Amino acid sequence: MSARLQRFAADRGRACRSRWGGVLALVGLLGVGGCGDRSRIALTVLAASSLTEAFGALEQRFEGEHPGIDVVMIHAGSQVLRVQLEHGAPGDVFASANAEHMQAVVAAGRVAREHPFARGGLALVVPADNPAGIESLEQLPRARRVVLGVPEVPVGRYTRALLQRADRYYSGLRGGNFRAQVEERVVSLEPNVRLVLAKVELGEADAAIVYRSDVTSARAVKMVPIPASLDVAAEYHVGLLVDSEHPHAARQWVELLGSSSGQAVLREHGFDSLDDR
Amino acid sequence: MTGERSFGGLRGGLRALPVVALGIGLWVLLVLPIVALALASSPGELWDALGHPKVLPALGLSLQTTASSLGVVLVAGTPLAWWIARSRGPLARVVEVTVELPIVIPPAVIGIALLLVFGRHGPLAPWIGSLVFTRWAVLIAQVVVAAPFYVQSAVAGFRGVDDDLLLVARTLGATPRQAFLRVAVPVALPALLGGAALCWARALGEFGATLLFAGSYEGKTQTMPLAIYATFEGDLRVAIAVALVLLLVALLTLVMARAGRRWLARSAASAGGGRDR
Numbered sequence: 255m256s257a258r259l260q261r262f263a264a265d266r267g268r269a270c271r272s273r274w275g276g277v278l279a280l281v282g283l284l285g286v287g288g289c290g291d292r293s294r295i296a297l298t299v300l301a302a303s304s305l306t307e308a309f310g311a312l313e314q315r316f317e318g319e320h321p322g323i324d325v326v327m328i329h330a331g332s333q334v335l336r337v338q339l340e341h342g343a344p345g346d347v348f349a350s351a352n353a354e355h356m357q358a359v360v361a362a363g364r365v366a367r368e369h370p371f372a373r374g375g376l377a378l379v380v381p382a383d384n385p386a387g388i389e390s391l392e393q394l395p396r397a398r399r400v401v402l403g404v405p406e407v408p409v410g411r412y413t414r415a416l417l418q419r420a421d422r423y424y425s426g427l428r429g430g431n432f433r434a435q436v437e438e439r440v441v442s443l444e445p446n447v448r449l450v451l452a453k454v455e456l457g458e459a460d461a462a463i464v465y466r467s468d469v470t471s472a473r474a475v476k477m478v479p480i481p482a483s484l485d486v487a488a489e490y491h492v493g494l495l496v497d498s499e500h501p502h503a504a505r506q507w508v509e510l511l512g513s514s515s516g517q518a519v520l521r522e523h524g525f526d527s528l529d530d531r
Numbered sequence: 532m533t534g535e536r537s538f539g540g541l542r543g544g545l546r547a548l549p550v551v552a553l554g555i556g557l558w559v560l561l562v563l564p565i566v567a568l569a570l571a572s573s574p575g576e577l578w579d580a581l582g583h584p585k586v587l588p589a590l591g592l593s594l595q596t597t598a599s600s601l602g603v604v605l606v607a608g609t610p611l612a613w614w615i616a617r618s619r620g621p622l623a624r625v626v627e628v629t630v631e632l633p634i635v636i637p638p639a640v641i642g643i644a645l646l647l648v649f650g651r652h653g654p655l656a657p658w659i660g661s662l663v664f665t666r667w668a669v670l671i672a673q674v675v676v677a678a679p680f681y682v683q684s685a686v687a688g689f690r691g692v693d694d695d696l697l698l699v700a701r702t703l704g705a706t707p708r709q710a711f712l713r714v715a716v717p718v719a720l721p722a723l724l725g726g727a728a729l730c731w732a733r734a735l736g737e738f739g740a741t742l743l744f745a746g747s748y749e750g751k752t753q754t755m756p757l758a759i760y761a762t763f764e765g766d767l768r769v770a771i772a773v774a775l776v777l778l779l780v781a782l783l784t785l786v787m788a789r790a791g792r793r794w795l796a797r798s799a800a801s802a803g804g805g806r807d808r
Binding site: 407441458 | 646650651652661663664743746747748749751752760761763764765767
């Protein structure tokens, strides 16, 4: 009886093992299957969300000129990329929407040299049907729901500088409390500029402040002009990561940014090139 | 003899080692991040985190909204689960499957979908306006992602209620409502409580749908997970401490829920034993 039981148990054991073996083999195959194309090198660019379309166009141009390089874009708020880089995220190039986050990455030792490559201005945007009837920056308190970027994201920081300037100007001119009125109407602080823009496109926010380069014909929003004297100059910085696996390709990308064709692409997408000011 | 009892003795134990190791490996993977979180902070920082301006409002908001969501799910979900469990028609099967859909849909997708339903251009907007950026949005997002967990568990629990028990209750003069409350619910109680705990935990951790649908504003819509994300962009150490606060609150509640379940089961058993005599 015990011998038969042992043989039965051994048979079951073998069946179980072959079943487990099959499962493990399948899992292994699935893992190996995702290996991808090894013939091209992957250049990883970590870039601010606001650079999405401009860098997309530059990516096409770059890959056309360098068929052996596949550019991989990682877009997020500059503050998110900064934290990731401070904690060792791998990459080749970092493009930030302000100097501060770039300097933090330099201080963390991930970037040695960096420089500005573009400038931008801010834009006050409202939904296409302009429900609050805002025709100028001064009328921003007419909005019932305002959406801004969080203080740490570059657009959020620039926005606060803009509101500070506008407050000094409007409150000085006509009294009242421009900035406090606007802040009363803020209903959400988003972690990147594209989420801010999305809320306006959906008509959920009556007004928001984004980059001028975000307002393209593809977006269902209307831009309200900001007086040039109050506008804040956003400065975009780029730096090579010191531990990049493809320093030569990374340098070529940075060169493209500074070249006349690269600057033309940036201008097409609503940015100001460095020599514009 | 002893060999048989221990399922093949030492050889059987060794043969099971790879499988056991996999299981332990999984457990380690689940526990390690929590340990790492605890080790990365200190009681001092934890105490400071409680004083951070974002934390108490977010904690209060999280506890309030999850309590309300749980209430809504229990009140509306229990009758639904009962009907699903006791019905035999095809409609009940369709409802059963569709109720579980939010579990497989990514929370960000649910957030976008909720924007379409309850937003400014949604079908209900002419009557209730836009719910985006309101506390209702936080509640709705939580209910949508967490309710399926409760309903699923409750259906399983109610299915386990023996028809004969209910019949006997009815013959003894109980109304359908009394039969439900005093026979079905106590029998299904472990499943109901387990489902409620899971539902509450899921609501507490809700992030993606809330961020997209309700936005993130301190004191109004910024729940603990959103607060963790917001502090993460500023100061990582603060974010870790805030995350630990949430972890401790969640752990405490689940431990209390388990203890409560065991107490209920024990008192039900003793009561049943008493009646037999």
